[in-house]
Amino acid sequence: MPEKHVHIVSFTIPFPPDYGGVIDVYYKIKALHQLGVKIHLHCFEYDRKPAAELIELCESVIYYKRKTGLRFTLGRIPYIVLSRRSEELIHNLLKDNFPILFEGLHTCYYLNDPRLKDRKKIYRESNIEHHYYFSLYKAEKNWIRKIYFLLASVKLKRYERILQHADLMLAVSRRDEEYLREQFPEVPVRYLPSFHSNSDVTCRAGKGTYCLYHGNLSVAENSVAAAFLIREVFPQLGITLKIAGHHPPRYLKRLAQSSSNIQIIESPSDEELYKLIVNAHINILVTFQATGLKLKLLNTLFLGRFILVNHAMLNGTGLDELCNIADSPEELRKALVQLSDERFEEHEISRRRSMLSVYYSNPENAGRLVEYIF
Numbered sequence: 001m002p003e004k005h006v007h008i009v010s011f012t013i014p015f016p017p018d019y020g021g022v023i024d025v026y027y028k029i030k031a032l033h034q035l036g037v038k039i040h041l042h043c044f045e046y047d048r049k050p051a052a053e054l055i056e057l058c059e060s061v062i063y064y065k066r067k068t069g070l071r072f073t074l075g076r077i078p079y080i081v082l083s084r085r086s087e088e089l090i091h092n093l094l095k096d097n098f099p100i101l102f103e104g105l106h107t108c109y110y111l112n113d114p115r116l117k118d119r120k121k122i123y124r125e126s127n128i129e130h131h132y133y134f135s136l137y138k139a140e141k142n143w144i145r146k147i148y149f150l151l152a153s154v155k156l157k158r159y160e161r162i163l164q165h166a167d168l169m170l171a172v173s174r175r176d177e178e179y180l181r182e183q184f185p186e187v188p189v190r191y192l193p194s195f196h197s198n199s200d201v202t203c204r205a206g207k208g209t210y211c212l213y214h215g216n217l218s219v220a221e222n223s224v225a226a227a228f229l230i231r232e233v234f235p236q237l238g239i240t241l242k243i244a245g246h247h248p249p250r251y252l253k254r255l256a257q258s259s260s261n262i263q264i265i266e267s268p269s270d271e272e273l274y275k276l277i278v279n280a281h282i283n284i285l286v287t288f289q290a291t292g293l294k295l296k297l298l299n300t301l302f303l304g305r306f307i308l309v310n311h312a313m314l315n316g317t318g319l320d321e322l323c324n325i326a327d328s329p330e331e332l333r334k335a336l337v338q339l340s341d342e343r344f345e346e347h348e349i350s351r352r353r354s355m356l357s358v359y360y361s362n363p364e365n366a367g368r369l370v371e372y373i374f
Contacts, residue, residue, distance in 0.1 A: 198302035309324070310325065
């Protein structure tokens, strides 16, 4: 059997795998490596250090300095793309004829480069970026950042046309798959859920004593959702809510202090967050940004007991049957009261295990990816 080689262009250094898109990239690399694929990884370096752990999984790892600064925000090309332009990258891609996997719109500066016209080019979607940035615009309080997000959304929508030069697109959710098919009917689109850290469902039967909301609280999407729970849902309940996440804003801390049943756990360690998820009776995950696949939802389904979400959190993931769904404050309160009296049973664990093994198994999805690429 001839060796299988692939270039993967990553928007950042995918180690440690501690948030969204980075988790998908790292565990995808790990799963492909286990299938014997030779990976040539290209990473943009700006807020993370080179990682020796990647060398163990890849045939080669090359780092490129991301070009940050105000001047890269000017012009028609979005900042997240232009700041990842590198002549060294295109030079390295041209050394062979291996397929190229572009991780996110961020990395697609060379997708339409005529020098790559005869190469197989795969676009891995993690978000419909202009939708995501418009949601950030709506959630942001700071007016300077608000204007930046709005302008970025407009630029990203226009720049999205570059995707017509891909030979294949891989979408993280059914909804995003449908969007890409409508926008680019001439390009094949496949549904390939995000790769993740879990190999088996390990949630525990029984009952817990609190609800948990978790997320990076420095991100407006998450702090807005946490504030919604504090203001609109939990004040009228005698149920304890723990909110865990990095760098909670001051206004969120002040809100939590006004309610005796709400506790903020600031910047928990990975081990502490794991214990919080596993021991919670209800993991409540709401969002007002129906974009991409929320990996924290997937992680919580593998680890936690009852999962209560709103429809925006599901966003075409096919995970509806495994979650309790409510949208309005009144519906959420009703669901919380009902679930508080229930015991999480073994048959729920078995149901999760059988359903998640269909679409969310890393080895299965790596096998599909190998078929798509080669």
